[in-house]
Amino acid sequence: MEETSEELKSILGEEALKNLPITIQLMKKMKMNEDPNSIMAFFNSDFHGSDMHHDAGQYKPISTIHNE
Amino acid sequence: MNNTHSQYFLLYASCIPVKGISRSSIYDIQRNCLRLIPNLIYDVIKDAENRTAGELKKKYNNEYDKEIDIFFEELIEDELGFFTDTPKLFPKLSLAWESSSQISNAIIEIKEKSELNYNSIFSQLDDLGCTSIELRFTGSPTIDFIEHILTACNRSRIVSISMILPYADQFQIDNISYLSSKNLRVNKIIIHSAKENKKISNNYMVAKIYYTTNQLRNSSCGQICKENLIINSDLFRESQKYNSCLNKKVTITENGDIKNCPSFKKKFSNIKVKKLKEAITDAKFQELWHIRKDDINICKSCEFRYSCMDCRAYTQDPKNRYSKPLKCSYDPKTMSW
Ligand code: SF4
Ligand code: SF4
Numbered sequence: 001m002e003e004t005s006e007e008l009k010s011i012l013g014e015e016a017l018k019n020l021p022i023t024i025q026l027m028k029k030m031k032m033n034e035d036p037n038s039i040m041a042f043f044n045s046d047f048h049g050s051d052m053h054h055d056a057g058q059y060k061p062i063s064t065i066h067n068e
Numbered sequence: 069m070n071n072t073h074s075q076y077f078l079l080y081a082s083c084i085p086v087k088g089i090s091r092s093s094i095y096d097i098q099r100n101c102l103r104l105i106p107n108l109i110y111d112v113i114k115d116a117e118n119r120t121a122g123e124l125k126k127k128y129n130n131e132y133d134k135e136i137d138i139f140f141e142e143l144i145e146d147e148l149g150f151f152t153d154t155p156k157l158f159p160k161l162s163l164a165w166e167s168s169s170q171i172s173n174a175i176i177e178i179k180e181k182s183e184l185n186y187n188s189i190f191s192q193l194d195d196l197g198c199t200s201i202e203l204r205f206t207g208s209p210t211i212d213f214i215e216h217i218l219t220a221c222n223r224s225r226i227v228s229i230s231m232i233l234p235y236a237d238q239f240q241i242d243n244i245s246y247l248s249s250k251n252l253r254v255n256k257i258i259i260h261s262a263k264e265n266k267k268i269s270n271n272y273m274v275a276k277i278y279y280t281t282n283q284l285r286n287s288s289c290g291q292i293c294k295e296n297l298i299i300n301s302d303l304f305r306e307s308q309k310y311n312s313c314l315n316k317k318v319t320i321t322e323n324g325d326i327k328n329c330p331s332f333k334k335k336f337s338n339i340k341v342k343k344l345k346e347a348i349t350d351a352k353f354q355e356l357w358h359i360r361k362d363d364i365n366i367c368k369s370c371e372f373r374y375s376c377m378d379c380r381a382y383t384q385d386p387k388n389r390y391s392k393p394l395k396c397s398y399d400p401k402t403m404s405w
Contacts, residue, residue, distance in 0.1 A: 059300050060298055060312065061230075062173045062174075062317070063175060064289055064377050065204075065258075065284055066278065067291055068276075068278070
């Protein structure tokens with residue numbers, strides 16, 4: 001937590017850090033959402049990995065010579 | 069959430085948080101997806117591992133009780149974590165990775181009228197436990213020749229075959245589909261230098277067939293992009309200790325040279341004079357198997373480091389063995405691709 005607060009302080013400035021609720025600090029830090037009241041933004045970014053390799057008993061491609 | 073005051077919040081054992089320099093991720097290695105979270109939530113999750121929710125809020129001077137409740141509610145709603153009175157009953161998943169194969173995957177360059185004995189190569193790979201191969205055909209292979217090569221794999225333990233072929237008029241979709249339906253271990257066929265880009269995949273075929281207008285050469289390899297992230301338990305665990313691309317990989321070039329990968333200059337003898345088994349036990353051959361994403365500059369601070377393939381052939385600084393893959397555009401600091 002200490003480290004993160006320091007990180008935020010350097011990005012937002014000490015005063016802003018004191019006054020802003022933590023959700024808004026996060027929003028600013030992540031630059032991810034226009035609506036600073038919505039914490040949902042953090043939970044919207046999902047990655048579903050490429051599934052093409054699993055179905056044939058293979059868990060990874062042998063090479064990356066071709067992008068699907 | 070007040071009744072959780074004396075409870076512990078845990079992520080499910082298969083949901084594993086990984087910290088990056090600017091944000092973190094939770095790898096769900098059971099459902100094969102990845103959830104991005106701010107580093108602050110990573111810190112809260114870690115802090116919660118040995119504190120009750122009440123103790124955790126106190127640590128943050130009870131200033132963020134509401135926010136912490138929201139974090140946990142979200143994580144529970146997304147089935148990533150839960151509250152418990154007995155955290156000791158939920159140990160962490162072992163991330164050990166083992167394989168009984170000496171070689172798990174191979175790239176074989178193939179040309180018609182070669183003097184190499186492909187039957188012997190497949191049989192040697194079989195003895196080493198190899199289960200996945202990529203066949204890179206050069207020249208102008210005929211359908212009969214491709215079938216002949218695939219027949220040579222028939223009695224092996226190989227479960228998946230990818231094929232890369234240069235376009236020829238005979239590689240119309242009917243012929244290729246027929247080839248694929250007769251050889252159910254083939255799961256991917258890429259026909260490059262084609263006249264148009266198209267992808268054919270349906271429920272009646274095991275293989276996915278791609279036609280691409282790009283000319284694919286060995287130097288086309290090593291591309292890392294967000295569409296190619298792979299999230300699963302095997303890759304996650306293997307990447308903790310080994311190189312995600314080169315571990316247990318061998319290449320046999322069209323003239324029989326034995327290498328780690330087709331793009332490397334360094335060869336470890338030739339299949340005509342040395343058995344694969346001997347060549348791959350050379351300590352030098354296995355050196356690159358042990359370069360993990362956690363050792364590589366920039367990658368070690370990336371939240372995607374256990375979901376992308378590595379590349380040691382094309383790196384930003386070829387003189388530095390721990391340099392970032394050249395063909396990855398992701399910057400973990402700015403979080404942009
Ligand atoms: S090391 Fe790079 S070039 Fe070689 S197979 Fe892996 S991704 Fe391809
Ligand atoms: S920066 Fe490194 S770890 Fe991150 S996506 Fe690129 S290659 Fe993978």
